[in-house]
Amino acid sequence: MPRPGDGAGPRVLVVTAVDAERDAVAAGCPDVTAIAAGVGPAAAAAATAAELATAVAHGRSYALVVSAGIGGGFAPAVPVGATAVATALVAADLGAVTPDGFADVTALGFGTVAHRPPAELAGEVAALTGAHTGPILTVSTVTGTAERAAELTARHPGAVAEAMEGFGVAEAAARAGVPVLELRTVSNAVGPRDRAAWRIPDALRALTAAFRAAGPALTAYAAAAAQPRPSEPTPDAPPNQEAP
Numbered sequence: 001m002p003r004p005g006d007g008a009g010p011r012v013l014v015v016t017a018v019d020a021e022r023d024a025v026a027a028g029c030p031d032v033t034a035i036a037a038g039v040g041p042a043a044a045a046a047a048t049a050a051e052l053a054t055a056v057a058h059g060r061s062y063a064l065v066v067s068a069g070i071g072g073g074f075a076p077a078v079p080v081g082a083t084a085v086a087t088a089l090v091a092a093d094l095g096a097v098t099p100d101g102f103a104d105v106t107a108l109g110f111g112t113v114a115h116r117p118p119a120e121l122a123g124e125v126a127a128l129t130g131a132h133t134g135p136i137l138t139v140s141t142v143t144g145t146a147e148r149a150a151e152l153t154a155r156h157p158g159a160v161a162e163a164m165e166g167f168g169v170a171e172a173a174a175r176a177g178v179p180v181l182e183l184r185t186v187s188n189a190v191g192p193r194d195r196a197a198w199r200i201p202d203a204l205r206a207l208t209a210a211f212r213a214a215g216p217a218l219t220a221y222a223a224a225a226a227q228p229r230p231s232e233p234t235p236d237a238p239p240n241q242e243a244p
């Protein structure tokens, strides 16, 4: 069944965790394809990879992937209700605990722990949405103590938010060669667990407002990225063959 954003033009894929986030994104920007992938980096990576592969199999493609939803903000700099745009999508708990402290997987000799969005696009989206910018941390376990929040801040100075999907979305996008961005609206402070202080409806409204403000820039970026460069062959002119 066709979905919003399924038109012939260059496409933006927005990956959220839950339906309420997906609907908040779509309310702000109907021109993107928004999907709810499930909570956590594994679900996010699996759903993103499947959607990107399905698009290619149907002769379509995405020019930009955005991980979006609510998240925890690193207070006091990034308060509840604020918007955050990532300068890096960071796997904050992918590694090993050693006698000398946490060692991420790159220190162990494996893989990667950070993906970087196109800097100009991240800056433009942040300006349009009034967002805080900095690393957004992906965790598999929500922070629930002041000690853990302090540990993350010490390891990732300048981190603006914590959530559970961005790095998974970014891993799938990177394998498909598609640029990635992360945008979060803050429902709670990263720190001691206090469910009564969560402001999920406010954060969902902020998510809609952010996509209303940033949507045109996202779709414009996708359109520009999809333009063949002058030296690239067009569908009418295969490699080493001049167009008539």
Ligand SMILES: O=C(O)c1cccc(C(=O)CC[C@H]2O[C@@H](n3cnc4c(=O)[nH]cnc43)[C@H](O)[C@@H]2O)c1
Pocket: 017, 018, 039, 040, 069, 070, 071, 072, 073, 139, 141, 142, 143, 144, 162, 163, 164, 165, 187, 188, 189, 190, 193, 195
């Ligand atoms: O009640 C809890 O302590 C609790 C434990 C695990 C998950 C939750 C959720 O509400 C789902 C998290 C969901 O929302 C994003 N999110 C929002 N705030 C945070 C946060 O402070 N740290 C990490 N993730 C957060 C996340 O991306 C998930 O999709 C509650």
